[in-house]
Amino acid sequence: MNKTITIDGLSVPFQEGQTIMDAALAAGVYIPRLCHNPEFKPHGSCKLCTVKVNGRNVASCTMPAVEGQQVLNDTDELNADRLALTQMLFVEGNHLCPACEKSGNCQLQAVAYYLGMMSPHYNHFYPQREVDASHPDVILDRNRCIYCELCVRASRDADGKNVFGLSGRGIQSSLVVNSASGRLGDTSLAATDKAVQVCPTGAILQKGKGFTVPIGRRVFDHHTIKEIQTGGGHD
Amino acid sequence: MTERQIRLATCSLAGCFGCHMSFLDIDERLFDLVELIEFDRTPLTDIKHCGPCDVGIVEGGVCNAENVHVLKEFRKNCKVLVAIGACAINGGLPSLRNNIDLWDCFQEVYQYEGGLEGGVVPNDPELPLPFDKVHPIYEVVKVDYFLPGCPPSGDAIWRFLTDLLAGREPKLEYEQLHFD
Incomplete structure (x- = not known):
């Protein structure tokens, strides 16, 4: 069975070991980023890809995707921070x-x-x-x-x-x-x-x-x- | 003809007048504009001091003491102050000198560069006092709106002005917002 997270209410599948960013990239969901390039190991330094997961701000390029995560991405608050x-x-x-x-x-x-x-x-x-x-x-x-x-x-x-x-x-x-x-x-x-x-x-x-x-x-x-x-x- | 109620002033500080040239690029829409506004101080009217205005548009950054006087006069007199162009917004190309010692700059321009008679750095009391760094205008006074671009296109300026004059929050299309 596919594991999924939700990003802004959209159900997004992921595989074990993927980050939230990996899952978003595969699903064509845009999360703003500068230091992340999928060809390289995540660095997690620019913090532009910060999303809110279950009430906490995390860098989506380094945060592992976990079944059932409710991720907020394209919100006024997060975009103001970005x-x-x-x-x-x-x-x-x-x-x-x-x-x-x-x-x-x-x-x-x-x-x-x-x-x-x-x-x-x-x-x-x-x-x-x-x-x-x-x-x-x-x-x-x-x-x-x-x-x-x-x-x-x-x-x-x-x-x-x-x-x-x-x-x-x-x-x-x-x-x-x-x-x-x-x-x-x-x-x-x-x-x-x-x-x-x-x-x-x-x-x-x-x-x-x-x-x-x-x-x-x-x-x-x-x-x-x-x-x-x-x-x-x-x- | 409708009553001209909105007074608009413009000036260029440490800029190249490119934003003013782009303002003229709204072309025949200038006729529509002058139905809506009355110009106060601007290079178009050659009025030297800004009186009470509704909108002030400032091009260029702040590089000397005179820029500060003009800018403060605008802020004092204009209900809405707009920074137009890269220089007013982040210092722009004049701020390339911010990492060069001011005296080195003067020597390079007035003493080492050939073709200038005398080879001395001008020191007339009428000349404004230069600052060691060029700053965007919002680091000196409060700015209400920003219109980026080097320069912003005539279309972007027109969109901005029509929004503002109609009482709407100015909003540029994606392709009208650029920093170059």
């Missing part, structure tokens, strides 16, 4: 969309659109962050990093290169590069590596590709991240 988290991500870094090659294809921006973010609301940190342009084919702009660790996971688990890591804690966190010089150009990173492709923001970009598709004709210019990430699935 909006606040997104706004905090914006003010914590230097996210200047008009100056970013990723604009229109950026998941941080797309989540902000989806949640109807009209302003970052909080006071800006304008942190001092380093740009690393030493690699011939890839640029690392830490101003746009949201510490999702997708590049860390991809480089370690898919590319087998361990190029990236997070250093420091809290507001002192930074994305570091695993080479003696600390420079990207001195690593074995290749532009074709998964680590380069998975960045949800414009922190890691392939050089020379920025405007292949012009602004205004990019993925999230015309489609919501919900439509893209569910393949036009459930409402």
Whole structure:
């Protein structure tokens, strides 16, 4: 017999060992997320995928699905929390969309659109962050990093290169590069590596590709991240 | 002709006037608009100070002392204050200088860059005092509505204004909301 949970009243089947996010993904139910990519082990850090299960807030990408769970997802309260988290991500870094090659294809921006973010609301940190342009084919702009660790996971688990890591804690966190010089150009990173492709923001970009598709004709210019990430699935 | 009751003021602080250009992109709908509103201070009327208004639209962030004076004048006089464009909302491109020392910026522009006579940093008392960082306007005054975009399209501006003037809560279509 199929085991099921309910998400916003909809019955969703799952298999033992799956998370709430896994079940939602399989059923085409959109739960906002930034640090989660189904190809990699969950990280549970961005908290955008927070849902309410039996009255408690949990990260759906790490919470195992259990028979009979009543999950609330697309509620005004949770979306307000997600909006606040997104706004905090914006003010914590230097996210200047008009100056970013990723604009229109950026998941941080797309989540902000989806949640109807009209302003970052909080006071800006304008942190001092380093740009690393030493690699011939890839640029690392830490101003746009949201510490999702997708590049860390991809480089370690898919590319087998361990190029990236997070250093420091809290507001002192930074994305570091695993080479003696600390420079990207001195690593074995290749532009074709998964680590380069998975960045949800414009922190890691392939050089020379920025405007292949012009602004205004990019993925999230015309489609919501919900439509893209569910393949036009459930409402 | 209906009675023109709604007074509207606009200004550009640390911006490029691109949002004002986009405002002009509502094209012939400007004729409909001027049936509904009366312009107060704006670059269109060249009025220098803002009087009591219903709506104030501010483009650009805050990068110097004069910006603060203008912004506070708008806030004091406008019942509804609107931040238009990326710069007013998060500092925008001018805030790219926020991580560069201000004096380094001045030297780069006025001393190291060729072609400027004298090669000295201007220091006239008439020039507004620059701040070390550029800030969005909501970090200085309360802002009632935000209209993002760099610039927002004429259609987005028209949608916003028609909603606002009709007394509706302004709401953009998905494709009208963008940060670039």
